[in-house]
Structure formats: structure tokens, C-alpha cells
Amino acid sequence: MKYLNNITEAIGNTPLVKLNNVTKGITATVLAKVEYFNPGNSVKDRMAVKMIEDAEKAGLLKPGGTIIEGTSGNTGMGLALAAISKGYKCIFTLADKQSKEKMDILRAVGAEVVVCPTNVSPDHPDSYYSVAKRLNEEIPNSFYPNQYDNMSNTAAHYEGTGPEIWEQTDGEITCFAAGVGTGGTISGISKYLKEQNPAIKVVGIDTYGSVFKKYKETGEFDESEIYSYATEGIGEDILPKNVNFDMIDTFVKVTDKDGALMTRRLAKEEGMFVGWSCGSAVYGALEYAKEHLTENDIMVVLLPDHGTRYLGKIYNDDWMRQQGYID
Ligand code: PMP
Numbered sequence: 001m002k003y004l005n006n007i008t009e010a011i012g013n014t015p016l017v018k019l020n021n022v023t024k025g026i027t028a029t030v031l032a033k034v035e036y037f038n039p040g041n042s043v044k045d046r047m048a049v050k051m052i053e054d055a056e057k058a059g060l061l062k063p064g065g066t067i068i069e070g071t072s073g074n075t076g077m078g079l080a081l082a083a084i085s086k087g088y089k090c091i092f093t094l095a096d097k098q099s100k101e102k103m104d105i106l107r108a109v110g111a112e113v114v115v116c117p118t119n120v121s122p123d124h125p126d127s128y129y130s131v132a133k134r135l136n137e138e139i140p141n142s143f144y145p146n147q148y149d150n151m152s153n154t155a156a157h158y159e160g161t162g163p164e165i166w167e168q169t170d171g172e173i174t175c176f177a178a179g180v181g182t183g184g185t186i187s188g189i190s191k192y193l194k195e196q197n198p199a200i201k202v203v204g205i206d207t208y209g210s211v212f213k214k215y216k217e218t219g220e221f222d223e224s225e226i227y228s229y230a231t232e233g234i235g236e237d238i239l240p241k242n243v244n245f246d247m248i249d250t251f252v253k254v255t256d257k258d259g260a261l262m263t264r265r266l267a268k269e270e271g272m273f274v275g276w277s278c279g280s281a282v283y284g285a286l287e288y289a290k291e292h293l294t295e296n297d298i299m300v301v302l303l304p305d306h307g308t309r310y311l312g313k314i315y316n317d318d319w320m321r322q323q324g325y326i327d
Pocket residue numbers: 044072074075179180181182183184185186232233234275277278304305
């Protein structure tokens with residue numbers, strides 16, 4: 001019999017699929033690492049399980065414990081799957097800009113969801129970071145993974161996603177692109193790939209309203225770069241420990257609108273029903289490819305999550321019109 005012992009064993013080994021239509025005019029081969037094939041439908045399953053396993057080993061999480069995390073939804077889903085398999089409870093804090101689908105999905109897998117205001121600074125007591133920290137202090141036998149600064153996040157991609165991409169491309173990859181939120185995905189994959197071949201170029205996709213690109217270019221944490229934006233999952237108003245700037249050669253900023261429109265094109269033209277930051281990643285990757293890559297290049301771009309979480313936004317024409325993204 002061939003079966004898995006629980007759903008978390010289905011995490012990883014996602015397919016690498018060539019983009020054939022949105023790449024018109026690009027000479028490089030562009031391959032998408034489609035992470036919605038993970039059981040929680042996102043790349044974050046990988047690091048969620050790793051954070052839990054490492055916490056158990058370190059004695060930070062004990063039987064009957066509660067996992068408390070600030071999450072844009074996808075990490076919560078991964079943590080919830082791991083918690084079900086291992087018998088833990090979950091409480092998640094989310095910013096109110098996150099889609100309702102994400103909140104409903106987390107509740108569906110048994111988590112308690114606390115919704116916090118988006119437009120407050122990270123150190124404000126009501127921010128989703130602060131509320132998660134406070135609940136962790138108040139609730140006995142609770143564990144706060146803190147995906148931003150927990151290095152198990154990067155390690156999951158160094159040990160899993162990076163080697164997968166290297167093997168799937170027979171070591172011929174020349175360029176890797178991914179959106180940057182906590183930074184774990186890009187930093188872990190990049191470290192593995194650059195150890196195999198230091199010539200591989202790594203492109204971080206950032207949003208307008210986020211500090212990463214300016215910080216990489218100037219070393220300055222410029223607060224004037226920070227303003228609210230709509231894209232979910234990438235860009236930050238903090239510098240998480242998991243963003244290893246030495247592992248990211250350059251950043252490309254993508255607007256909410258360009259990311260949203262490319263997301264819809266991926267669904268229609270490639271049959272990939274993906275989330276918003278996937279459109280941002282592909283849009284930014286293709287901008288880079290246009291300028292810097294040739295027909296000899298093999299570029300891999302990572303698509304973090306599934307489109308179901310954005311049915312009320314990107315895939316809703318009325319919402320798209322209200323935003324001014326389509327006529
Ligand atoms: N896209 C989405 C939809 C996400 O949820 C995340 C995680 N914040 C990312 C991209 C970025 O991944 P990472 O946190 O590993 O940088």
C-alpha cells in the first residue's frame with residue numbers, strides 16, 4: 001500500500017511548469033515553481049512544519065500546547081495542518097486587509113482568528129505583531145513561532161525547496177525570482193542555489209510601500225518608503241531576520257495593479273489559478289528578464305499560493321473595477 005501517514009507528509013516536491021504565453025517577447029526559458037500543490041495550497045506549509053518540528057526538538061512546544069502566530073493567512077494554514085497532525089491548538093492574528101477567504105479557511109481548519117487593524121505601526125499595541133506577542137505572554141504553554149525572525153523558516157527552503165529546484169533544472173538554472181515577505185523563501189533557496197553555482201542571479205520582488213529595495217540599495221531604513229498597499233504576502237515595514245540581503249542580488253518593485261493584472265493573465269493564459277503575489281512575482285521577473293536575460297538563461301520564478309483566497313478580489317470584476325485596475 002502506498003499512503004502517507006498524515007497530510008503534512010504531502011508537503012513539497014511541487015511541479016516546475018514552463019510559462020508559455022505571458023512570456024511573449026522574452027527569450028529566456030521561464031519556469032514556474034507552483035507551490036499551490038502543497039496541501040495547504042501555499043509555499044508556507046514547508047516552513048510551518050519545520051518551525052513546529054524545530055520547536056519540539058528545542059523543548060519550546062510541549063504536548064497540549066497552543067501555537068500563536070501573526071500571519072497573512074498562508075503560514076496559519078500550514079501551522080494548522082501541522083497542529084492537527086500533532087494535537088496542538090492554534091490562535092492566529094491577521095491584519096484586517098487580508099481577504100475574508102483566508103480568515104474563513106483558517107477557521108475551517110479549527111484555528112481561532114483574531115482580526116487586527118492594518119493601518120497601525122508594527123509596535124502599536126493593536127498591530128497583529130503586538131497582539132500575537134501579548135497572547136503568547138498571557139496564555140500558558142503557548143508557543144509564538146514568529147516567522148519573521150525564526151530561522152527555521154529559511155532552513156525549510158535551504159533543505160527542501162532549493163534542492164528541489166536545483167534537481168528539477170538539472171543544475172541549469174541561471175536566475176531565480178521570488179516575492180519577499182518574511183524573506184525565508186528567497187533567502188533559503190538562494191543560499192542553496194548559490195552554494196551549487198555562485199553565478200546564479202537572485203531577484204527579489206518587492207511592493208511599493210515596502211522598505212526592502214531602498215534598504216538593499218542604500219543600507220538605509222527609510223520610513224518615507226512605507227505606506228499602505230494592497231498586495232498580500234510580500235513587502236514589509238520591518239526588516240525580518242529571514243531577509244538575507246547578501247542572498248538577494250537585486251530587487252524589482254511591482255505595483256498592486258501590475259501584480260493583479262498579471263495574476264489574472266496567469267489564470268487565463270497559463271491555466272494557473274494563483275494568488276496575487278504570484279502575479280507580482282511573474283511581472284517583476286519578466287521585467288528583469290527583458291533587460292538582463294538571453295535565450296541561454298533558465299529562470300525559475302516561485303508562485304506562492306492558490307487563487308481561491310482571492311476570489312473576492314483579483315478574480316472579481318466589480319472589485320477590480322472599484323480599485324481602478326480594469327475599466
Ligand atoms: N506570497 C504570499 C501569498 C505569502 O503569504 C508570502 C508569505 N508572507 C509570500 C509571498 C512571501 O514569502 P516569504 O515570507 O517566505 O518571503
